[in-house]
Amino acid sequence: MLVAALVAPALAQDARRAYVVEDDAIRESLTGKPGDAERGRAIVGNRQVGLCLLCHAGPFPEERFQGNLAPDLSGAGSRWSEGQLRLRIVDAASLNPATIMPPYYRTEGLDRVARSFAEKPIFSAEQIEDVIAYLRTLRD
Amino acid sequence: MNRRLGALLLLMATQASAEIPEAERRSGYHDMGASVQAMQDDDMANPAMLWVLDGEKLWAQRQGAAGRSCADCHGEPSRMTGVAVRYPAFSESASRPISLDQRINQCRTEQQKAPAFDYESRELLSLSALVAMQSREHKIAPPDDPRLRTFLEAGAATFNRRQGQLNLSCAQCHEDNRGKRLAGATIPQAHPTGYPIYRLEWQSLGSLQRRLRNCLIGMRAEPYAYGAPDYVALELYLMKRAAGMPFEAPGVRP
Numbered sequence: 001m002l003v004a005a006l007v008a009p010a011l012a013q014d015a016r017r018a019y020v021v022e023d024d025a026i027r028e029s030l031t032g033k034p035g036d037a038e039r040g041r042a043i044v045g046n047r048q049v050g051l052c053l054l055c056h057a058g059p060f061p062e063e064r065f066q067g068n069l070a071p072d073l074s075g076a077g078s079r080w081s082e083g084q085l086r087l088r089i090v091d092a093a094s095l096n097p098a099t100i101m102p103p104y105y106r107t108e109g110l111d112r113v114a115r116s117f118a119e120k121p122i123f124s125a126e127q128i129e130d131v132i133a134y135l136r137t138l139r140d
Numbered sequence: 141m142n143r144r145l146g147a148l149l150l151l152m153a154t155q156a157s158a159e160i161p162e163a164e165r166r167s168g169y170h171d172m173g174a175s176v177q178a179m180q181d182d183d184m185a186n187p188a189m190l191w192v193l194d195g196e197k198l199w200a201q202r203q204g205a206a207g208r209s210c211a212d213c214h215g216e217p218s219r220m221t222g223v224a225v226r227y228p229a230f231s232e233s234a235s236r237p238i239s240l241d242q243r244i245n246q247c248r249t250e251q252q253k254a255p256a257f258d259y260e261s262r263e264l265l266s267l268s269a270l271v272a273m274q275s276r277e278h279k280i281a282p283p284d285d286p287r288l289r290t291f292l293e294a295g296a297a298t299f300n301r302r303q304g305q306l307n308l309s310c311a312q313c314h315e316d317n318r319g320k321r322l323a324g325a326t327i328p329q330a331h332p333t334g335y336p337i338y339r340l341e342w343q344s345l346g347s348l349q350r351r352l353r354n355c356l357i358g359m360r361a362e363p364y365a366y367g368a369p370d371y372v373a374l375e376l377y378l379m380k381r382a383a384g385m386p387f388e389a390p391g392v393r394p
């Protein structure tokens with residue numbers, strides 16, 4: 001899938017960084033730095049922050065309730081490159097328009113967002129990078 | 141670029157989901173554990189019956205400037221048999237469909253000359269539980285009223301439209317992913333068979349609109365105000381989707 005150079009607009013109110021999509025990936029870190037895998041694990045495992053385990057299962061033996069709406073996250077780091085994982089989290093719909101996976105770093109094209117979340121992406125750029133760093137550790 | 145992206149996303153947002161074939165329709169009752177089912181099955185264990193008892197008292201009380209009770213005009217509560225399964229219904233005076241709660245409040249204000257009860261108040265829930273219970277085991281029977289058509293269509297559109305920060309539609313969960321697990325909860329088909337329900341998580345009785353509000357908040361979408369036409373249109377569509385299913389109010393849900 002080719003999504004040529006889609007650049008997120010720099011909106012005045014939010015601190016979203018511009019990014020470049022090449023083919024099916026965002027190669028560059030949104031923060032210019034690698035994230036922290038340990039913090040990333042805490043985000044993915046938290047149902048209020050990451051929400052991932054609502055839909056996915058993953059290597060979280062301490063979490064009793066995990067979803068089965070989506071593939072198990074185990075092994076995601078060997079199935080996908082860092083850049084592919086980044087685009088997946090930033091805006092999964094750009095890979096699969098019908099997906100139910102929420103766009104974690106997009107605010108445009110959304111309808112009736114609750115006031116307390118308006119104009120805010122689900123994740124900050126730092127959180128995106130932490131989650132990517134964690135997913136990269138899921139090799140099997 | 142962004143305008144085009146926006147238009148594309150809007151287009152995607154209206155994508156049709158897989159409607160549930162009639163033979164596969166099931167009440168949320170079947171998606172819950174045996175202990176919660178047992179609670180609903182036994183009136184001695186069903187906490188909603190406390191509201192029904194309050195409803196019986198209110199039914200008989202003379203209230204408002206008119207000094208009339210529900211019973212004065214309607215007789216026994218059993219005279220309400222078969223009413224709840226055909227709400228929302230079109231109201232001449234409102235020129236749009238109204239919910240059962242709103243119908244009860246219409247009698248409060250117009251017949252009893254008393255102030256309307258607040259949405260989700262103990263009084264309104266008690267009366268609606270009492271009225272709803274009279275239709276137990278009746279089939280859901282939305283009125284075949286051409287005046288409802290545009291409202292039904294609006295409800296269907298809301299059900300199928302992605303909303304909120306999570307960009308999900310009701311249909312993506314309740315049709316495409318019905319029966320699967322969202323973390324610990326089995327996703328039901330969203331049939332309004334048991335309302336008002338006693339929800340263990342609320343530790344209280346609550347209306348269908350309160351349940352819808354919970355889902356909207358989960359999607360991080362702005363909930364509608366209680367009683368808003370948007371909710372009534374959604375209710376109307378949910379009843380239509382569930383037409384013919386047996387009514388089981390007051391239900392119990394986790």
